[in-house]
Amino acid sequence: xxxxxxxxxRDYLALAVILKRCLSLGATMAxxxxxxxxxxxxxxxxxxxxxxxxxxxGRNFHRFADKHNFAKPNDSRALRLMTKCAQTVMEELxxxxxxxxxxxxxxxxxxxxxxxxxxxxxxxxxxxASQFASSYVFYWRDYFEDQPLLYPxxxxxRVVLYPTNQTLKDYLSWRQADCHINNxxxxxxWVLIQQSGLTPVQAQExxxxxxxxxxxxxxxxxxxxxxxxEPLMYRKGTVLIWQKVxxxxxxxxxxxxxxxxxxxxxxxxxxxxxxxxxxxxxxxxWKEHPAVxxxxx
Numbered sequence: 589x590x591x592x593x594x595x596x597x598r599d600y601l602a603l604a605v606i607l608k609r610c611l612s613l614g615a616t617m618a619x620x621x622x623x624x625x626x627x628x629x630x631x632x633x634x635x636x637x638x639x640x641x642x643x644x645x646g647r648n649f650h651r652f653a654d655k656h657n658f659a660k661p662n663d664s665r666a667l668r669l670m671t672k673c674a675q676t677v678m679e680e681l682x683x684x685x686x687x688x689x690x691x692x693x694x695x696x697x698x699x700x701x702x703x704x705x706x707x708x709x710x711x712x713x714x715x716x717a718s719q720f721a722s723s724y725v726f727y728w729r730d731y732f733e734d735q736p737l738l739y740p741x742x743x744x745x746r747v748v749l750y751p752t753n754q755t756l757k758d759y760l761s762w763r764q765a766d767c768h769i770n771n772x773x774x775x776x777x778w779v780l781i782q783q784s785g786l787t788p789v790q791a792q793e794x795x796x797x798x799x800x801x802x803x804x805x806x807x808x809x810x811x812x813x814x815x816x817x818e819p820l821m822y823r824k825g826t827v828l829i830w831q832k833v834x835x836x837x838x839x840x841x842x843x844x845x846x847x848x849x850x851x852x853x854x855x856x857x858x859x860x861x862x863x864x865x866x867x868x869x870x871x872x873x874w875k876e877h878p879a880v881x882x883x884x885x
Contacts, residue, residue, distance in 0.1 A: 632709040638749040639700050639756045640707070642716045646692030647742035653692075655738055660782075661774035662822045669731040670694060671826050671863050673723040678828060678861040680719050686880050687861070688760050688868070690767035690825030694720070697756065713745040753881045761869040767825040769800075772815060775822075776803045779811050820865035827873075829880055831862040 634640050646652065658666055667689075674694045678684045683702040688695045696716055698704065705711035721743050728737045750756040773795065780791040795803065807813040815823075834855045866873055874881065 634707040634709050634712070634747070635749055635751075636707070637700055638751050640698040640702065640709075640712055641695055641748045641750060641756070641759060642698070642712050642745055643695045643748070644693060644717055644720055644743045644745045647744050649692040649741070652739075652741050656732070656735055661771070661778040662819075664819075664821070665731040667691075667821060667826070669724065669727060671828070672727050672730070673720045674826075674828055675861045675863075676723040676727075677716055677719045678830075681715065685830070686760075687828040688763055688825060689828075690763065691770065693763075695760070695763060697760075709747045713747050717743050717745045756881070757868075757874065764825055764868055768823060771818075771822050772800060772803050775813075775815065775818065776806055779807065779813065783811060824865050824867060827864045827866060827868055828861040829864065829877055830859050832857050832859050833862065 653663070653666070670689055670692070674687050674689055674696070677694075677696060678687060681696075681698075681704070683698050683704045684696045685699055686697045698712065705715075721741065724743075725737065725740050748759070750759055776795060777788075777791050780786045780794060781788060786794065798806075804815050807815055834857055864873075868874075
């Protein structure tokens with residue numbers, strides 16, 4: 589009996605030694621000789637305590653707009669689709685505190701303290717771009733029911749860091765000023781083509797060297813168009829910030845004394861990205877929404 593017991597113990601100890609060697613060999617084998625290639629990866633960690641901004645731009649979007657018969661100078665369907673995609677990105681990446689979009693571009697601002705994916709620039713850019721582009725294709729039919737998607741759009745991205753609240757506000761102001769300049773030019777350009785019958789070259793020559801006041805005068809005196817009455821979405825772009833909204837849903841409520849439940853409309857509150865078409869260059873927006881730049885929000 590004791591001899592048998594000693595044999596079993598010896599076998600157990602021998603098995604333990606073999607198992608330990610196998611595990612050690614497996615760990616060694618996992619690190620192959622090819623792993624040195626990881627040393628070529630660049631360190632793209634974003635500086636700490638900076639606002640991380642990812643800006644997407646449509647790639648060759650003039651051609652895309654022509655192929656899909658976008659209305660000129662603005663197509664509300666395309667702008668609303670862009671905003672829907674931006675909302676999807678924000679809901680997926682909750683570290684985004686504000687987004688701003690106009691035409692075929694959108695800027696996404698991540699929290700200063702965000703440690704998302706260890707603040708790797710490539711992760712910020714690729715995740716935002718892929719989520720946005722896939723959402724554009726996914727939601728296309730919701731906004732262009734009668735227009736098939738002939739080919740998927742492309743978006744390029746860049747990551748820029750802004751160290752202070754003021755530099756971030758100046759960046760967003762720059763994008764909104766760009767929206768105004770481009771939209772005013774495009775509004776006059778296309779009205780000259782559509783209502784005056786000019787060719788694109790002739791319209792471009794007519795506007796060459798004109799200032800904003802000149803363009804406004806052309807619109808008003810020749811076409812009775814007051815530019816200030818144009819939709820805010822076209823003139824100001826779209827701002828997305830997190831807001832609490834009430835959501836009405838139908839829920840079945842069953843009382844103890846009743847055999848069957850009754851359907852009842854209930855309201856629940858959830859936080860979601862809400863679009864605004866407003867001025868963000870002045871101080872009014874930031875005073876009204878101080879939580880956007882609050883690091884502890």
